[in-house]
Each structure stands twice: as structure tokens, then as C-alpha cells.
Amino acid sequence: MDPVDVVLPCLDEAAALPGVLAALPAGYRAIVVDNGSTDGSPSVAASCGAMVVHEPRKGYGAAVHTGLEVAGSEIVCFLDADGSLDPGELPALVRLVVAGQAKLAVGRRVPVGRGAWPWHARLGNRVLAGILRRRGLPVTDIAPMRAARRTDLLELEVRDRAFGYPLELLIRAAAARWPVAELPVTYRPRTIGTRSKVSGSVRGTLRAVRDMAGVLR
Ligand SMILES: Nc1nc2c(ncn2[C@@H]2O[C@H](COP(=O)(O)OP(=O)(O)OP(=O)(O)O)[C@@H](O)[C@H]2O)c(=O)[nH]1
Ligand SMILES: [Mg+2]
Numbered sequence: 001m002d003p004v005d006v007v008l009p010c011l012d013e014a015a016a017l018p019g020v021l022a023a024l025p026a027g028y029r030a031i032v033v034d035n036g037s038t039d040g041s042p043s044v045a046a047s048c049g050a051m052v053v054h055e056p057r058k059g060y061g062a063a064v065h066t067g068l069e070v071a072g073s074e075i076v077c078f079l080d081a082d083g084s085l086d087p088g089e090l091p092a093l094v095r096l097v098v099a100g101q102a103k104l105a106v107g108r109r110v111p112v113g114r115g116a117w118p119w120h121a122r123l124g125n126r127v128l129a130g131i132l133r134r135r136g137l138p139v140t141d142i143a144p145m146r147a148a149r150r151t152d153l154l155e156l157e158v159r160d161r162a163f164g165y166p167l168e169l170l171i172r173a174a175a176a177r178w179p180v181a182e183l184p185v186t187y188r189p190r191t192i193g194t195r196s197k198v199s200g201s202v203r204g205t206l207r208a209v210r211d212m213a214g215v216l217r
Helices: 017-022 042-045 060-070 089-098 119-134 150-156 166-173 201-216
Strands: 003-010 028-035 052-055 075-078 104-111 146-149 180-185
Touching: 003 042, 003 060, 003 089, 003 146, 003 150, 017 042, 028 042, 028 060, 028 089, 042 052, 042 166, 052 060, 060 075, 060 150, 060 166, 075 089, 075 150, 089 104, 089 146, 089 180, 104 166, 146 150, 150 166, 166 180, 166 201
Parallel strands: 003 028, 003 075, 028 052, 104 180
Antiparallel strands: 075 146, 104 146
């Protein structure tokens, strides 16, 4: 099989990176995109064999977009670097794209363990997924784990550079009438020693709501 690049947006995930990177299946190459970690994440990523990219612009979407640009494989995956998702579940998504069953394959999070997915984050996701379904996209989550062809993704021209990125991607995929497939993926509490940027604080949640509302307008 051709190698697959995996883009990992990273902001202070030094404690989680060794486990996440070690769990990548054979043939999957990590691209860790950092913008401003202060916990040594870039050197930890590099010592684990990952390619490290420094993105000057802040934001989840900025990191993801830059990772997509520097990726060299035909199919590219995206995965959070906080240890909440299992890299071993990426090949199932990639297979759907390779087989032509989907242009975009995304994970639907199934929480395992207490506190993996706080109720307000789950509720917010459900509301957004409802909006997407009305736009013709059969999804039940705003997935942080996905696979697609690099050139297809670049053609979608997703603009948001913050936490609205995943939602905008799905909206544009729906508008372009892409076949989108959703598979269940395991969602665990983030690795101990890392900090939530979204659902773990009122500030983070409000920021994500603002970014996503901007995308919906
Ligand atoms: N480079 C970069 N990465 C980011 C930024 N914000 C978040 N990330 C990364 O994006 C991924 C998702 O961030 P999380 O804080 O886990 O957000 P979430 O999973 O949506 O929500 P919770 O974990 O529930 O808070 C993690 O790997 C973060 O390190 C950012 O501004 N820049
Ligand atoms: Mg997370």
C-alpha cells in the first residue's frame, strides 16, 4: 500500500505524543503541526520520528490546512494529538476512500471511559450534526478523525482557520455532493497531563461555538 500521511494538529500535547505516534500503523507517517506549544511538543514529536511543521498562524484550522499542504501522500488522514483517538482505527477510514465508497471518511466518536465526552460538547455536536443532516449529509458527529484524497480536500477550499474548520469541511463536502461515510471510532479521555482546548473550559467551549457559528452564517 502507498504511504499515508497523518496530520496531527498539536498545541501542548507533549505528554500524549509518544503514545499517539507509537500507535500509528505501519505505512502511516506523522506530520505534527505545531503553533506555539510551550511544553516541548515539537522536540518530543521529532524524537518519536514525526515530521514537525511550525505554523506561524494560530488555530486548529491553520494547523490542519498547513499539514494538508505539506503532505505528500495521495490520501491524507487527520487525527487529534491528545490521545483521545486511536490511530489504529485510521486504516478502516482509508479503505473506504481507496475503495471509492467515500470521498471523505470520518469517525463517529463512541465514548469509552468516564469523562471522555462532556455532556455539553456532546449536545453541541448533536445540534450541529442535525444541521448537517438537513443539508443532506448523513453524519452524527463533527469528526476530529478523517481521511480523504489530498487533491480533493484542497479543491474544497475550506477557509476557517480555527475550530470552525471541521464543520466547514463537512458543509462544503455536502454542497459538493461528496459521498461521505461515517464509521464508529473509540473516544477515550485525553492523555493525563494534557489540557483541553475546547470542551474542558467555558472559555474553550465559547470560542468553538463562536468559530462554528461563523461558519454557519
Ligand atoms: N497547532 C494547533 N493545534 C491545536 C490548536 N488548538 C487545538 N489544537 C490541537 O487540536 C487537537 C484537538 O484539540 P482538543 O483540545 O483536543 O479539542 P477537542 O478534542 O475538540 O475538544 P476537547 O478535547 O474535548 O477539549 C489537539 O491535538 C490539539 O493539540 C491550535 O491552535 N494550534
Ligand atoms: Mg480532544
